[in-house]
Amino acid sequence: MQDKDTLTTNAKDVIDEGVEKGLSRLTPEKISKVINQVLTKETGARFKAYVETCMRCGLCADACSIFLSNDRDPRFSPAAKVKQTILEMIKKKGKVSKLFLKDAVRIAHAECNVCKRCSMYCPFGIDIAYMMLLVRRICHKLEITPLYIQDTVNSHSATMNQMWVKEDEWIDTLQWQEEDAREEFKDLRIPLDKDGADIMYSVIAPEPKFQAGLIYQAAVIMHAAGLNWTMPSTPGWDNSNMAMFTGDFEISGRIAKAHYEAAAKLHVNKIVMGECGHAFRSVYDVGNRWIGWTMPPVKLVHAIDFYHDLLTSGRIKIKEKYKKTVTLHDPCNVSRGRGLHEKAREIVNILCESFIEMTPNREHNYCCGAGGGVINCGPPWKNTRMVNNREKKEQLERTGAKVLIAPCHNCHSGLEDIIEYYGVEMEVKFFGDIIYEVMEKEIYQKRRLK
Amino acid sequence: MHSFIHFIMGPMVWISFMIFFFGVIFRFLKMFKLINEKEIFIYTYMSLKYSFRSIFAWLIPFLPVSTRKSPVFYSISYIFHLLLFLVPVCLLSHVLLIEESVQWSWFAFNDSVSDTLTLVIIFSLIFFMVRRIVVPEVKFLTKPSDFIFILIVGLPFVTGFLAFHQFFAYRWLVIAHVLSGELMLILIPFTRFSHMFMAPFTRAYTGSEFGSVRHAKDW
DSSP, X not given: OOOHXXXXXXXXXXXXXXXXHHHHHOOHHHXXXXXXXXXXXXXXXXXHHHHHHOOOOOGGGGGOHHHHHTTTOGGGSHHHHHIIIIIHHXXXXXXXXXXXXXXXXXXXXXXXXXXXXXXXXXXXXOOHHHHHHHHHHHHHHTTOOOHHHHHHHHHHHHHSSTTOOOHHHHHHHHHHHHHHHHTTSTTOOOOBSOTTOSEEEEBOTHHHHHOHHHHHHHHHHHHHHTOOEEBOSSTTOBOOOSHHHHTOHXXXXXXXXXXXXXXXXXXXXXXXXOSOHHHHHIIIIIHHHHTTOSXXXXXXXXXXXXXXXXXXXXXXXXXXXXXEEEEEOOOTTTTTTTOOHHHHHHHHHXXXXXXXXXXXXXXXXXXXXXXXXXXXXXXXXXXXXXXXXHHHHHHHHHHOOSEEEOOSHHHHHHHHHHHHHHTOOOEEEOHHHHHHHHBOOOOSSOOOOO | OHHHHHHHHTHHHHHHHHHHHHHHHHHHHHHHHHHHHHOTHHHHHOOHHHHHHHHHHHHSTTOSHHHHHSHHHHHHHHHHHHHHHHHHHTBHHHHHHHHHHHOOOOOXXXXXXXXXXXXXXXXXXXXXXXXXXXXXXXXXXXXHHHHHHHHHXXXXXXXXXXXXXXXXXXXXXXXXXXXXXXXXXXXXXXXGGGHHHHHHHHHHHHHHIIIIISOOOOO
């Protein structure tokens, strides 16, 4: 393990090729033109009210786990992030240096999870995450977005999924999972493009890419519950959206639109999505607005909601409760973002024998530290991310639980990083993993050993 | 000199109130114009129910988690904001002045109560000032203008207190008291004092988004 203090101070020295190359292309004229364009044309009354109403009282500081992780270093409080980025841009009328922009990219992309916890601690409800996303919008337009997350956006743009999964690979993966599952479960199917199905099931691209087992589990759950479901074979199957976090709203809107259209083409009643938080934010709260829908045009059901329904209605029965002591991480985008935290607790109590609450919890839970596209900024930023996640680590340790349920992909990866980096003895699981393990399923033929 | 005093204690008071009043209206008109031009969707997401839910929740002391994290600051801030309105409005000599000029009258504190409450206000302001110097995360955010704001709020109370006790230069203190009170009124709509009427709106919007879209509490 590296010395944490040197890492904190080194945050300024992180070299991100995307940022460096982007900065080298910029001219002072371009910088001020882009900043002023965004600040005057793309903002309105909300931004003005936020900037003019903030009394700099500093109460938002205690909301931010990154501030707490850095020993209350004042540079990391939410309002300080605004002061060091967008307020300075306003003050200098866009005439800021490249060095300033390098700091702004770091602050907005690596030191804020846009988790919106601070707007619950500001007496005026000022939405600082919105302002950090504005900084990212400016960075996007200046083409200085961190390399790895930009690559993800490029993938979205070219393939409509975030992992460069080709169409034949996608279909092949689903059929492979179906074939495998049929060896265990009689008549199990992963129906592709089934017109008029009740449910369209959607996932994020990392599932077919390297977590195909999750699709297998989902298929088993659907099969056991006897549901009329389908998955689209064409683009639009990926519900994830990194463009939303880089400020590339145009591509972000296209991604959400493709998703809704896939559902519309199949005439399904609703979209059920896997355990992912940011994807839910994209299609439930953000993408729809960009393409002109107040609320999503299709009914969207997050996995928590879906499992809750299956378990409480008795469509899925539990054979034997999960034995190990579990704790629950509330992902920001489905708790603070959709209020699913109570349902999540009910699921835990149905599935598990012993449950320890994490504090703070529910709407007040700390972000996993990976959210808001921070983990997607990739390896150059991993060490600083780990330093910024110390508070989360302490929160996890305080529970003393052996199993950590995190119903979100981003959280999952981020929490696994924390556990590995700090040597916490914990195992991260999805709800799907536990349901699959404890549910009643009729195995028709034991899997052959290969 | 006499006519100057007459002016600042007569017409200037009304002028200040007019500037305050029309200034606030002007700010609102500007805000609604901007919303109509660029963010018309704000009306779509605004919900009366959740706006009030959020505003009321934040008015209840120590209901929001944030208020429990900084109990001292919140207690002082809460009392300060309450007194900032109550003391000038219910000060016996203010009530008498108003009764003399327009024949309206309402409840007034007796002088010793007002005197004590004024000291509470002054000490709160000193607390805010010290906090800006001592607490690192607040110090980092503080600009010189923040101290000027504290001074502007403090002046009418300090001068009023001194004048009431007639320690020295009574006449000049009264002039300073009236002028600083007027200055504050005039500045409210055009400076960050405007949080007085803007904060309920920012709170309402966040409350609406949290309530009707996110189905979550925001306190």
